[in-house]
Each structure stands twice: as structure tokens, then as C-alpha cells.
Amino acid sequence: MCIEMYDILNHNIQREANHLMGIKWYLSVQVSLFKRQIGEEDTWVYPVFRSSTKATHWNEDDIPIEESVEQINEKMELFCNLGSGWIFDRVLKIDLYIAQYNPLSGSSYIPTPKKLEHKKVSSSILNIKNLYDEECFMYCILAGIYNLNDENVESYLNLNHEIDFKSLKFPMQVKQIGTFENRNPKISVSVFGYEENTIYPLYISVNLDRKYHIDLLLITLEESSHFLLIRNKNTLFKHILYPKSHHEVHICDYCLNNLSSKQAHDNHVVRCKLVTPQHIKYPTSEENILKFSNFHTKIKQPITVYGDFETMCVDGKLIPTSYAYVIIDDTQTPIGFRAFRDSENVVKHFLSQLLRDINELENSRINYEHINWTPEDRETYANATHCHICEEIFDLSITNSDDPKAKVADHYHYKYKVNHNKVSKYNKPGKLRGAAHRVCNASFHKKFRVPVVFHNLKNFDGHLIISEIADFMRNSNLKFNCIPQTIEKYSTFSLGKLDFIDSLQFLNASLDSLVSLLEPEQMSITKHYFPQSEKFELLCRKGVYPYEYIDSYDKLEKVTSLPPKENFYSSLTETHINDEDYLHAQNVWNIFECKTLGDYQDLYNRADVLQLADIFENFRNTMLNHYGLDICNFVSLAQVSWTAMLKMTKVQLELITDPDIYLLFEQGIRGGVAVIPTRYAKIDPNETALLYLDCNNLYGAALSSYLPIGGFSFVSEDLIDKVLETHDESDIGFICEVDLHVPENLHDYMNDFPLAPTCEKVQSKKISPYQKHLLQDLNINHYPAKKLLTTLEPKMNYIVHYRNLKLYLELGMVLTKIHKIVQFNQSPWMKTYIDFNTAKRASADTKFSQELFKLASNAAFGRTLLNSKRYKNFRLFVDEKKAKTQVCKPTFKQFAIFNKDLVGVLYNKTVITLKSPIYAGMVTLEISKLIMYEYFYKILKVKYGEDRMRLCMSDTDSLLLHLKTNSLYEDMYSIIDTLDTSNYPPNHPLYSEKWKKIVGKFKDESPADLITEFVGLRAKMYTFSTINSHMKCVGKGIPRANINRLNLEDYKRCLMYKTVSHTRFNNILSRNHTLQVQAQSKLALSPYDDKRYLLRDGINTLAYGHFKIKELENE
Structure with missing residues (x-):
């Protein structure tokens, strides 16, 4: 960037900072890059790179423009290296985004919040009254070091001290504390925020062992902020966070949980400090049961809208030209249809018209306050023994009709004026719905809400709507809420009484594909x-x-x-x-x-x-x-499938209340194994074969097994023998934290598919000379990124399910140390749901139903891995003053100016409550690996031995094997009880429907069509061809249309000649909710892989940790 541009940016930032008394800003730079390829046209892309958000105050001269530019340069360099071969052309555009910011740094005096003025709390903090300067941070540090307890600034002005405050700029920002600690090596500082009557960590020092440690509390008032000295942290935290506790507290600075003892606290901190500090809440023992309780989701929404926009592409921007929507009632009958086309204001017209239609429908509602009893209804009600809502039994001894558990009659209340006389079986106004508890009846209703369904709302139509939403928020005072994935991408959002949901999050396929599944x-x-x-x-x-x-x-x-x-x-x-x-x-x-x-x-x-x-x-x-659930009460298939499972199984899952047990399960979560141990194989029909096996619904099989359900507790490490003797289907299960290693004599045996995978970064010192030469030849850098690796290295503090541990030890791994053991109750509580879906899928008479039941099982698994710690808050603002307040919060993360009327602010939650049964997800992932390992080692290895089988590829639920055999189908027949061969031709000797669609059985992915050649470049990037000239190409991250243009020779050329290939494609992107068609080019095929140690031939590999690597390095 030229000096003139630095000057322009510096001038604008300083001018706005002085004018607004402080700003937050970031740079956004769009550049053009090209790639030159011999014999082809140059490929061009126009990516946008963004710096992090910076704060600049009215009295600041040192503007970190260079730091922002360096961040952008680093991102561009990473883009170019990952893409391999991009050449910088020029900067197309530089945008400077600015938001007014009165910083939440310690500044002038703010009165102590009322809750902190309580006599039990006020003595634990010191609020120094610096009315005429912004140096409260300095005063708090001095008061803490010299043990002073005076609110008056004068007591600190003449102190003779050696503390270095010279490098600081006041008002002091939290981000400067690291600098302060570096300048003062005897002092450490931690900062906590106070908001919404709770406390949360903002900065926890990594230097807690220093001579002096100071804890500060940052309080806010509108757009101002102020540091307080925390004199007694335990007292403050106890009365604010744990006011009902009558015992001494031992609170973790990182998650603010209260541990049972000093020893428990110290042990907990060792693990907790490895994750980002957040105020984490765990369920109490009174509220730690998760069961089906969202009874209102059984109610079918009476009104639903389906909509769609059409657009035209003008200079790369997508401009809406028309919309259409249909309104459906609960009889599946259309009761309204609107369509509109124009050159402008299409989205505003859509929102205005839809809001009018919905308001008219709401106003047409007729409330049937009384039941129209029939003799049959009276008999049904009299004979009812269970509440039709919660399905629990009535206590007939209750005679007080006002008792929450009293038996009452529940009926359908509302009817809408529509243009037909059909009656929905889900909503019959005035008709008895069933007998219910009074409390259930009172909650078994929904406010008037209307689902508005778009296909691909999140990535397309939603952007069009958000870009025009400001006037409706301002003029009609309609509230906006959303579930954000990023600052510009929302899973769902609502405007007033409209709930916009994305059908693509339920049915993840194109409209074309879905329509083809329907019968007329x-x-x-x-x-x-x-x-x-x-x-x-x-x-x-x-x-x-x-x-x-x-x-x-x-x-x-x-x-x-x-x-x-x-x-x-x-x-x-x-x-x-x-x-x-x-x-x-x-x-x-x-x-x-x-x-x-x-x-x-x-x-x-x-x-x-x-x-x-x-x-x-x-x-x-x-x-x-x-399932008895209306999907329009949900936002995704995962959510509705999980709820359906809870409802069907009636399971009651105990949520973890112990922070250490939760962290153990959380840190034991590892995904599926994807690796290419042998990168090329070709059959000799008389001697070898290639076999591609896939496990039927692997996660369904794992979910059907015994999973934790409750009763979580630490037990003595001395019980390890009991753990290893525990039956797979025992009522008690375990996870363990252990140290393991693989003896050298088993390295060759386990090289292809090492046990106990780990999530770690591959450092450059680990890769082979061949890989280093590849990096040099391809002109790319090695970027260590966290990956799931299968290595032969020792496993330290490895968290493992007891069934996996039993297998690992059975196969030869050695247990060297036991750190922790967690015991729990277990049962196959999800099996009923999985079996139900499997049976329904097998008997489904339409393609649509077959796909639905397959998705329903897999989707439920996703909810077991829900990570609430990643949740953010997001708000849209049309009010400038309110937006400024949000930008000034300590929890502020990012802002975006979408247009002149609309600003979005993303910020961290002050408190995260963990209510997901992640233990089920962790154990499901463990058992899914167990299924694959057992099949590989106890079926295939036993069948073929060490010398007759090589693993070419593993991809979570699949294995591609190079086998020394001239009678593959005879071999398969000998293990037929492990195989689902229903996909073979009926006249094939292996054909059988005995295990059709049965979870956990393995299926040949190329039935009766022998694979002849395989090329694997890296995980999820491989290809193979068959004897009948069929070909499968896989390339994660490459658009399907581009994958379809590749063939085996492309992969082979890449591997053998060490070349890379790129693919060009157009993509629809959103920038500030403006949709654009942008040309992109992406690395398609590359011979570089760092998940294994590549040998000199570039085909064979060793797992990291193999003893032969040292021998090769020493040659």
C-alpha cells in the first residue's frame, strides 16, 4: 500500500476519532489476483480480505494501520499459498468501516452499581473516584500493590513507586494489559466484566505465579466504563454468582464455576485453562434432566407461507425482479397466493404485502372458548387415565380443580376465516383435544406466529430480505431476532410475527432433486x-x-x-x-x-x-x-429429529453438573478417520483385487449401542481391572484418561490404520524430505493446522471409551498410566428410534420417504455434539444511539455496516449454559471408530493376514483395500454374515437381502463391478475406476460440476508428476447482504499431504511415530 494511502487512512481515522471522541474501525481490501497457466487463459479472482477491528481514541496519534495492513497481507499470503500460484495484480478497492466507540476501557468515575453496593459485597471492591481523569487502571494497580483502601485520588498521586505506566495510553484498554505485564514482570492482572447482574472473564493473566496479582472489575454505564479493584474475589464472586452457598467457595477464574475444595479447584484449573475463558454455567442437580418437554411442538401451525424470489444479474450483482408466495392452512389447502414483478422495490413490496395478509388472517381468528361436547367426547374424557400432552398418569385423588396436576379438558381454540369448509385433523375448533393436567393445558398453546419457508434462505433469499428490513424495523416497530452463524449468515430469523425458516436445513438437496422424489x-x-x-x-x-x-x-x-x-x-x-x-x-x-x-x-x-x-x-x-411433531416449530432437521427421539423413547438424560467431567468428555471428542495410507494401487486380475467397503449407517449403528444416560462420577484409578472386565452391554460404562504406547514390534502391523487417533497439528519438523521437496517445488508453505491423525506415537492424557480401550489393549497397545476414570450408567436408549427409522425406510413406498427416514436417524446425532460455547449474540440496529452502546460493550466482537440504515453487531454471550448431552456424541464417535477398527483388525486382518492386505483409503465409514487374492467373491462369501449384499444383481452368487439396510453391516460400494485402479492424493481427495469403465472422483471443497470434469488420469498425473491443478467456477457470495456472482479459482488437486510421512516414491507412507522414520532420517 502506498504512502499516500496510509496518509489518507490515517487522516480519516484521526478525524473521525476526534470528531466522535473514539471509534472502532477495520479495513476491507479487495484485490485482483491471477494465475498463469501454459496453454490456457489466465485465471482471475477478486477476493476481499478484512483486518480485525481496532479501537482509536480522540487523543491517539499512533494509528495501527500498518498492523491492519499486515493482517490483510498475511491473509492474502495464506490464500495465495493454499491456492498455489496466485500472482498479485492490484488493489481494486479499500473500504474503511467506522463505528463510534466510547471505549469500555477504564476511564472516569462511574458510581458503583446498586447490586454491588450491598454491604456484604461493597467491602470486597474499591471504586476510586477519579472524576477528572481517565487513569482508574493506574489507581487500582497502586491500591492493590500497596494495600490501600481509599476512594480519593489524592492518596495515590504522590506515591513513590517503580511501576511502569509510561507505555500505556489512558483510558486503559483491556488489550493493553499484556503490554503492562511485560513492562512489570512482578505483576499480573486479570479483568472481569460486570453486566446484567453477573460477572464474566475478560482477560485472565497467564502469569498468575508472579509476586503481585491484581484482579479488576470493569463496570459500564451506557457508553462509559470504569475499573474497580477487587479486594476480595471470593467474597465478591460468592455473593454475586453463588448467593445461596453457605460454604467457602473455590471459584475458577476461567469458567467461574465453584469447585468443592481447594484441591479440586487446582486440579480443575489445569484442564480449564486450556480453553477460552468464559462464564460457564452447568445445570444444577434440580434441573439436570433432559427429556421431551417442548409439548407445543406437537401443535400444527395453522398458517404457513412458502416463498421465493427471482433475480437478474446486473454487473455481477443479483437484483430481485419478482416474488411469489402461497399461504397454506392446516388442511394443506392454499388460502392465498401473491405474485409481483417489477424493476425495483420488490423486497419491500413482498414484506409489506405479506405483513398485511398475515395481519388480516390474525384479525379473522375466532376463539372458541367452550367445548362443543359430544357423548363420545364425554366418554373419552371420563376414561382417560393419562395426560394427552405429557403422557403421564393422572392422580385421580386430586379434587381441587385449581391444582396444577388436576384433570381438565383441553380443546382446539381457534378458527380462521378461509375460503373453504375443510376441517383439519390437527385443528378442530371447539372440539375436545384430550384430557390434560391443568398445568399442561395452560402451556399447550402457541402465540400467533407464522412460519415463512424459503429454500436456501440462509445463503440466498435471506440476504435479499435483510437488506431491505430497516424501514420495517423503524417505521412498523417490528422486532428482529435471529440465530447467527456469522455476522452475515443466519440459520433463521424473525420479523414481528413472521418466522423465516430455511427448508434446505431440513432437506439438504436442490429443489430439482426433491421435486423428482415426489409422485404426482x-x-x-x-x-x-x-x-x-x-x-x-x-x-x-x-x-x-x-x-x-x-x-x-x-x-x-x-x-x-x-x-x-x-x-x-x-x-x-x-x-x-x-x-x-x-x-x-x-x-x-x-x-x-x-x-x-x-x-x-x-x-x-x-x-x-x-x-x-x-x-x-x-x-x-x-x-x-x-413422530407427532410439526417441523414448522423447528429450524433444522437435526433439531426436530432430536426432539422426535426424546418423544419416542421417553428417555430422561442426566446432564453433567461437574465441570471436570464435562471437560473430560468435551476434550475426548474426535471426528471420523479420513486418511490415504497407500496412494496408488492397480490390480493384477490373477493376483490382486481392490475392494471398497462402506458401513451401513455407521453412526446409526453406534447410536444403537449402549450410551451414557446418567450417574456420572469419578472413581478410583485402582478400578482399571474392573473397567477392562466390563461387558459391552453392562449397565455401567466408563471413559478413561490414560497414557498408551505402541510397541515397536507392532508398528508394521498397525502402520496402515493405527489405533487411538488424536487431534493435533503436524509441525514442519515431522514431515519427510519428499514432502519438503514437494513444498519447495510447488512453491507453497507448510501451515500447521489441527487435524485428526492416526499415528504410532505415544498417547499422553488420552481420553478413551472403555470399549475402545479394551480393543486397543487386546490388539497390543500398552497401558502405561491411568490419570482419571469416569463411571456412568448406560443403556441403548436411542436404539428404539434408530430401529424405527430403519424399518420405515426399508418399507417406504416412495423415494421421498426412504430419504426422509435415512436423514432422520443421522440428523439426531448432530444434536449430541452441540457446542453452546460457540454461541454468539447478534442484533440489527436502525437506531444509531443503541448501536453505539452495543459497540462499547466488553462482549463486543464485530460490527458490519450493511447499508446507510442498517448496522449489525455480533458479540459474545456473557454467560453460557451447557445443556447438551455431549457425552452421547463423544461416545458415539468412539464407538463408530471401534466398529471400523474391529472390522479391519478382527475380520479383515484375520482373513488376509499382514502381508496380503494394504489399506489404500479410509473415510470415516469406508475402507478401500488392496488385497492379494484371485478369488475375491469367494473370500467375501466366507465373511458373508458381516456383509449387506442386497445391492448385488439378483443373479450374483453373493446376492442376499438378509442384511438389507441393517446398520453396522458392510456393503460393497462397487457391487459386481471390480475396481481396477485407485489414486489417492490426500484425505477426501481420491478416485477409482472399474472394470466396466465406471469412475468415482472425490474432492472435498470442489463444486460437483467441477468434480464431474475430472478423471482418474488427472489424479494420476498430479501424483506421479507432482503437479497441481486448479478449478475455476462462479459462486454466489454475499457482501453486506448484497448478493454477487463472483468468479473464483481453487486448488483442485495437489500431491501434497501431511497426515502421513510420505516415502520417496510418493506412494507408500508411514504413520508418524513409526520406528523406521528415525532410520530413514539417519540415512
């Missing part, structure tokens, strides 16, 4: 609007549309015939439509009598909406019929 009789909503058979049949499949041809609104109004086939080309998928698709488009144009391209777009938009409604309503009804 399942498309009642589409047929409602297009009852004529000729038109309806055309809309039973996804339409085709010339997205990129439409680059101006004039084309929609002036083009009067269907564009030529070549205009339907998509640069996003890099595909042309085929003749059948174009013929379909012609038929649609003609049959629907389109006069202009705008007419064709309107129809396409309407059809998309109606098809989405049919897809989601079919899914919704299936879930209601089988």
Missing part, C-alpha cells in the same frame, strides 16, 4: 392452481430458466420468444441444459401461452413456490404422522 398425487398444492392435466404434468418437474441471459429488466418485458438453448447455460454449474430440458421449456412457453420472457419468469417463480410447498408439506405430514 403428492403435488396437491400445485394441482390446486393448475388443475388442467396438460399444465399440471408440465409442472410435476422442476422448470428451467435462463438466469444469466437476463441482465436487464427490459429483457423481461421486450423479449417475446423463448431464448435459444445456448442462453440457458449456467456458469455456476458450468452446464448447458439438454435437449429434453429445452423441449420442456418450449412446451411450457406454448402451453401456458407466454407472451414475454416476463410471463415465463412469473410462471417459473410461481411453480417454484408451489413445488416447494408440496415438498415441504409432504415432509411435514410424514413427520406429523410418524
